[in-house]
Amino acid sequence: MNKNCLDLNQSILERWAQAAALLGVITPSDIKVKIVRSKDSSYKFGVILNEKRFNRPSDINGNYCKLCRDVEKANEDVRLNLSNGTNLGDMIVIINKYPIFPGFSLAVPSPERVSYSTSDLSNLKKDLERLLPFSDETGLELCHNQPGLGATIPLHDHWHLTNFKKGFEITNESYGFNAAEVCPTLNDPTVSYMPDFPFAHLIFNKKDTDKLLNFLQKLGEKYGNKYINGKVPHDLSGGRHGFLVSIGRDYFDKSWSSSEFSGNIIAGNENEFNRFSYEDCVNGLKRYFLTKKEIELETLL
Numbered sequence: 001m002n003k004n005c006l007d008l009n010q011s012i013l014e015r016w017a018q019a020a021a022l023l024g025v026i027t028p029s030d031i032k033v034k035i036v037r038s039k040d041s042s043y044k045f046g047v048i049l050n051e052k053r054f055n056r057p058s059d060i061n062g063n064y065c066k067l068c069r070d071v072e073k074a075n076e077d078v079r080l081n082l083s084n085g086t087n088l089g090d091m092i093v094i095i096n097k098y099p100i101f102p103g104f105s106l107a108v109p110s111p112e113r114v115s116y117s118t119s120d121l122s123n124l125k126k127d128l129e130r131l132l133p134f135s136d137e138t139g140l141e142l143c144h145n146q147p148g149l150g151a152t153i154p155l156h157d158h159w160h161l162t163n164f165k166k167g168f169e170i171t172n173e174s175y176g177f178n179a180a181e182v183c184p185t186l187n188d189p190t191v192s193y194m195p196d197f198p199f200a201h202l203i204f205n206k207k208d209t210d211k212l213l214n215f216l217q218k219l220g221e222k223y224g225n226k227y228i229n230g231k232v233p234h235d236l237s238g239g240r241h242g243f244l245v246s247i248g249r250d251y252f253d254k255s256w257s258s259s260e261f262s263g264n265i266i267a268g269n270e271n272e273f274n275r276f277s278y279e280d281c282v283n284g285l286k287r288y289f290l291t292k293k294e295i296e297l298e299t300l301l
């Protein structure tokens with residue numbers, strides 16, 4: 001495997017490492033990753049051992065906002081502001097203090113605002129316009145978890161800037177969404193899907209944000225009334241093929257997120273890591289995400 005093609009832009013890695021050192025963030029040095037597969041499917045999951053991330057404190061009750069505090073620190077010390085020098089509107093990029101791999105960061109709006117939703121997509125459009133060039137420049141992929149589907153700080157919107165491909169250097173083989181076979185959909189050949197992945201999803205070209213927005217609008221109109229607040233919980237996972245959209249089966253206080261949906265399953269301890277099988281990954285996803293049999297997405301294109 002060509003390692004160079006997986007690396008992030010050197011300057012962002014250096015700035016990330018400096019910020020991590022200043023904040024005392026201990027980056028995992030012996031990250032374990034294994035691939036799990038099934039004889040019935042070409043789709044492969046990566047299981048990643050990361051105890052620190054798994055056991056991180058959550059801000060689900062909103063007693064105080066860790067993101068506001070971290071942004072404040074980055075405004076006081078420019079070395080903690082990874083987007084310094086780039087105009088991202090009201091967004092600032094800071095390191096993720098519980099990284100899965102070195103480089104994992106967060107793009108956070110300041111002042112605080114709630115997540116976009118299928119009822120109001122205006123901030124999603126603005127955020128993508130600002131963050132996609134930053135993603136292109138740095139090599140970090142954009143992922144978004146919504147309240148009810150993996151957002152652990154639901155009152156303060158944020159994007160995950162990820163580097164999941166780093167795991168391929170450990171397994172010497174790619175896995176998950178980035179490795180999956182994809183086909184164009186019949187209704188729109190610019191939108192694709194993974195034939196061997198049993199969960200409801202579509203993959204949108206990153207450059208065609210209008211198409212993604214149009215789809216999410218229709219998704220909200222058609223299925224919003226099935227959810228408690230009229231909004232369809234969904235996650236976005238950026239990867240090699242575009243933005244992977246997943247659909248939550250309900251609102252969850254704590255759930256799997258865009259990481260797991262894109263084939264990166266985080267194990268919280270060594271025992272769990274060792275025992276995790278392909279079936280465990282599928283069963284875990286089934287708890288939180290709708291399957292292809294349960295919701296038909298292509299008709300919304």
Ligand SMILES: [Zn+2]
Nearest residue numbers: 065068112156
């Ligand atoms: Zn906040």
